[in-house]
Amino acid sequence: MDYSLVIAAAHAAGPCPPGEEPAWGRRVHALTVDLHLIANQAAQDISRLDSASRFVAFLENVEIEESSRRGLLTLRNPAGDTEHIRTEQQETDRGRDLIARARGLQGRWVLVFRYNEKASATKQVRMLAHLMDLGDGAIAVNLAKKILLDAAGAAGGAVARAQAAWADAGLPDTGAISVAQLEQARAKLQRE
Secondary structure (H helix, E strand, C coil): CCCHHHHHHEEEEEECCCCCHHHHHHHHHHHHHHHHHHHHHHHHHHHHHHCCCEEEEEEEEEECCCCCEEEEEEECCCCCCCEEEEEECCCCCCHHHHHHHHHHHHEEEEEEEEEEEEECCCEEEEEEEEEECCCCCCEEHHHHHHHHHHHHHHCCHHHHHHHHHHCCCCCCCCCCCCCHHHHHHHHHHHHC
């Protein structure tokens, strides 16, 4: 038996008041069990992180998927390709925490920890294990242009519409722009 959990639980329970030994003992027992369960969950989470693939991406959007009630993140890698990744259901503690974390990091570069979860015998779903903040929302111009082009849609004239929105927003041809500047160009595009 690992008595370190009992010691930690006794420390958390505080000193035993004189004459309250049975109640104090029950409190230490309950805390020991809680700490054991927390330690097991943490071990599973660490194992998931250790085996997860890692990549850098720009966190573009976070929404709740209607069918599954999972968080659905839209990520953009530095080459400009889009990837969607899901969290656990928003009704779970982990799902709620990951969705809140992702929403707080929207418009920022993040280090994504991703694993695949088996959805059926033939299908796997990309799942989010963790996100780490890598910096502010500055986006390279080439990546921003690709994002704006995707926002213009695949319909005819998308390139011309995206270029016009870029020019109307007064964005530069080189360097980087802020997320706010990109959103300004997207807003102009949506008003058309």
